[in-house]
Amino acid sequence: MPRTTPGRRPTTRPLSALAxxxxxxxxxxxxxxxxxxxxxxxxxxxxxxxxNGTPAAAGLHMVDNGGHRLAFxxxxxxxxxxxxxxxxxxxxxxxxxxLVPRIGAAxxxxxxxxxxxxxxxxxxxxxxxxxxxxVGDLAAGLRQLGVTGKVTLVSHSQAGQIATYFAEQHPKTLxxxxxxxxxxxxxxxxxxxxxLVAFSEPDVEAARKAPDTPADRQLLATAESFVETxxxxxxxxxxxxxxxxxxVSEKTPFDGSPEDVRRWREAAAAFVxxxxxxxxxxxxxxxxxxxxxxxxxxVREIEDMVAARH
Numbered sequence: 001m002p003r004t005t006p007g008r009r010p011t012t013r014p015l016s017a018l019a020x021x022x023x024x025x026x027x028x029x030x031x032x033x034x035x036x037x038x039x040x041x042x043x044x045x046x047x048x049x050x051x052n053g054t055p056a057a058a059g060l061h062m063v064d065n066g067g068h069r070l071a072f073x074x075x076x077x078x079x080x081x082x083x084x085x086x087x088x089x090x091x092x093x094x095x096x097x098x099l100v101p102r103i104g105a106a107x108x109x110x111x112x113x114x115x116x117x118x119x120x121x122x123x124x125x126x127x128x129x130x131x132x133x134x135v136g137d138l139a140a141g142l143r144q145l146g147v148t149g150k151v152t153l154v155s156h157s158q159a160g161q162i163a164t165y166f167a168e169q170h171p172k173t174l175x176x177x178x179x180x181x182x183x184x185x186x187x188x189x190x191x192x193x194x195x196l197v198a199f200s201e202p203d204v205e206a207a208r209k210a211p212d213t214p215a216d217r218q219l220l221a222t223a224e225s226f227v228e229t230x231x232x233x234x235x236x237x238x239x240x241x242x243x244x245x246x247x248v249s250e251k252t253p254f255d256g257s258p259e260d261v262r263r264w265r266e267a268a269a270a271f272v273x274x275x276x277x278x279x280x281x282x283x284x285x286x287x288x289x290x291x292x293x294x295x296x297x298x299v300r301e302i303e304d305m306v307a308a309r310h
Contacts, residue, residue, distance in 0.1 A: 056145040060121070065140035071121035072114040072141045075100050081109035081150050081175070081310045083302060084142070088157025089222065090215035092120030095156075099291060102299050107306040109152070114141055118221075119214050128225035129218065131233070135165045142173070149173055152305050154298075156180040156291060157253075158222075161233055167242045175309035176243040178301050181253070181283070181290050184246070186274075187267035188234040193227055195260065243277035243309070245301050253288040 061072045073093055083103055087095040093113035104111045116134055118124035125133065142151070151174050155163035160182025167174055204223045207216040222229075238244060248268040254260035272278040281301060286293040 056147075061141075061145060062121075063141045063144040065137050068117060068123040068125055070114060070117065070123070070137050070141055072112060072145060074145065075104055075111040077104055077108050077110040079108040079110075079310065081107060081152065081306050082147050083107060083109045083111045083152045083154060083306065084138075084147075085111065085113045086116075086138070086153065086155045086159035086162060087113075088159055090119075090218050091156075092116075092122075092214075094120065096291070099295055099299060102295070103302055106299050106303040109306055110147075112142075112145070112147070114138070118217055124214075124217065127221065129221040129229070130225065131161050131165060131229055134162045135169065138162060138166060139170060139173075147173075150175050150310060152302060152309070153177045154180065154302055155182050157288065158183055160184055161229075164233070164236045164238055167239055167244075168236065171239045171241050174242045176245070176305040178245045178247065178298070178305055180247045180298060181249045181286075181288050182246070183233070184267050184271040185234050185236045185238075186270040187263060188230040190231070192260075192263055193230045196230075197226065238271070238275055238278075240275050240277070243279075243305070244271075244275075245279040245281060245305055246272055247281045247283055247290055247298065247301060249283045249286040249288050249290050249293075251285075251287045255287065 056072075056074045056076075058074055058076050061074060062069045063072055064070075071093065085093075085096040085099070085103075087093065092115045096113045100111050100113065103109070115122040117137060142148075149172060153163050153166065153174055153176075155177065157180075160179050163177055163179060163182065164185060167177065200223070204219065207219045210216055246268050248265060252261045252264040254264055268280060272280040281297070283290045283294045283297055286297075291298050
């Protein structure tokens with residue numbers, strides 16, 4: 001598998017409504033293909049992680065955080081490692097259903113999925129979307145489930161924002177992260193924020209007039225806080241102590257807009273370049289929906305991260 005060094009940048013769906021959710025998973029979900037095709041670009045190294053507390057029982061756990069309930073689903077493993085899967089904007093925990101048993105079998109880890117507030121079986125929270133509230137929900141859920149360390153966090157699309165702040169605030173909980181075509185701070189320059197707002201405005205207006213759905217509620221909540229949230233996110237820093245694998249799709253969320261494809265890829269390369277223990281992998285032939293298009297690749301990268309850290 002070809003590699004690049006951390007200091008060298010690789011060069012190398014038409015724009016949709018949910019670009020604003022930066023880019024929501026599965027606006028046009030592709031059929032999954034279980035290929036193990038080629039992927040590119042790597043860097044790596046090692047660090048220790050703390051031990052977990054008493055693991056939670058299998059099944060659905062409704063946890064409370066500040067008066068609203070959140071649905072966490074636990075598939076126990078045979079080791080002390082935990083893999084937490086966080087879906088993109090507008091998607092709930094069911095997004096990962098096909099991968100949960102495969103990840104468990106490949107890693108031996110306990111696999112946890114969850115529904116963010118307002119999605120799936122979790123209670124809605126009114127008002128604009130606040131990434132710090134989402135971080136607090138995830139932290140509270142893991143704490144109540146007895147998960148205190150050895151976590152590999154797997155985050156798709158919008159969940160990259162949650163992952164970044166979670167890593168900043170809880171670095172000792174994480175042994176590593178796999179960021180799957182995820183939002184990363186370098187993308188969110190003022191110029192790119194303006195482009196995303198302009199691209200998404202017609203769809204935001206349509207959502208305001210459409211029948212109420214969880215995905216539209218999240219789109220509107222995200223739109224309300226998007227500029228402020230994105231500007232703050234651009235200044236966020238991933239901690240050097242937490243290794244990260246970045247999987248970037250070949251087509252990106254912006255297939256059909258070469259300028260935005262370039263910016264998305266350059267943001268992923270810049271993120272990897274900006275710190276130690278970061279790996280860049282290209283999902284050849286994949287849309288933004290990498291977990292659906294290239295499930296074997298995602299499972300392999302999770303397996304490699306867990307194996308390297310436990």
